[in-house]
Amino acid sequence: MPFFESLTDQTPFRLLGNIIDILLVWFVVYKLITVIKGTKAVQLLKGIFVIIIARLVTQALNLETLGWIMQQVLEWGFLAIIIIFQPELRRALEQLGRGRLFSSSTLNEESERNRLIEAMSKSVSYMAKRRIGALISIERETGLSEYIETGTPMNSDLTSELMINLFIPNTPLHDGAVIVQKNRIAAAACYLPLSESPFISKELGTRHRAALGISEVTDAITIVVSEETGAISLTANGDLHRNLSLEDFEVKLRRIWFGAEQQEVALSWWNWRGKKNG
Incomplete structure (x- = not known):
């Protein structure tokens, strides 16, 4: 076969060079995918794949009008990608300039x-007991960059002491949401979209509406501490879990943040903590 004949005709050094070339291309593609992972670009890429599949189907079925429309979309798609993915492309270039594009950031x-x-848990417990209002949103797969840009950049280690200080009343950053990316506080005093659902209880304030609002448009986990009652609430995937005990809050947070398999770890942690304090 021509393919295998071309392989046998190559020198060992050239064959090794081609293998390295292919591996490097795949590595670069993989890293570029990790850059856009966790942003809205993922959903946009899915839309592009749908358009490509639709173009192939129209070509197979000889649907001329629809095929022409799909062809025009694909021809102008490169310019559209630059415009739509501008924030992701800018972020990738910034990371490349800082030498972070090829660094690992996985939390294992x-x-x-x-x-x-x-x-x-420590910061939420402290604020709940003293009725200090708080709004904390944790980024998951869908990126929160557009909301981070509305606040004050922090890029700080996530510690209970810093989290508590951010929400102390009458301080410059206490009003708004704190957004967490992986294991760092990305920004404080951020604006989150308010939910417009007519089914929200009238007794819920702006913090709860913002927590529900961000959960309706992203997969973020958002924690709310009520300033009036000190009650702990958590939102995810459009669901609101209200009046959680500290134990329930910690179990739900671990399960949603790190996966269902972490629930057993959380229960074991609480049992160990209870025995230690007992």
């Missing part, structure tokens, strides 16, 4: 997960 360590949950 169980000890780090425990640290994040404990820091969040």
Whole structure:
């Protein structure tokens, strides 16, 4: 076969060079995918794949008018991609300039997960007991960059002490939401979209409406501490969990943030903590 004949005709050094070339291309593509992962560009890419599939179908079925429309969309698609993906392209170039494009940012360590949950639980417990209002949104797959840009950049380690200080009343950053990316506080005093659902209880204030609003347009986890009652609430995927005990809050947060398999870890952690304090 021509393909195998071309392989046998190459020198070992040239064959090795071609293999390295292919591996490098795949590595670069993989890293570029990780850059756009967690942003709205993922949903836009899915739309592009749908258009490509529709173009192939129209070509197979000889649908001339629809095929012409799909062809025009694809021909102008490159310019549209530059315009639509402008924030992601800018972020990728910034990371390349800082040498971070090819660095790993995956959060895998169980000890780090425990640290994040404990820091969040400690700060929420402190604020709930003293009725300090708080609004904390945790980024997951869908990026929150457009909301981060409305606040004050922080890029700080997530600690309970810093989280508490951010929401102390009458301080410059206490009004608005704190947004967490992975294991860092990305920004404070951010504006979140308010839910327009008519089914929200009238007794819920702006913080709860903002928490529901961001959960309706993204997959973020949002924590609310009521300033009036000190009650702890959590929103995710458009659902509002109200009046949670600290134990229930910690279990739900771990399960939604790190996956269902972490619920057993959370229960074991609470049992261990109870025995230790007992």
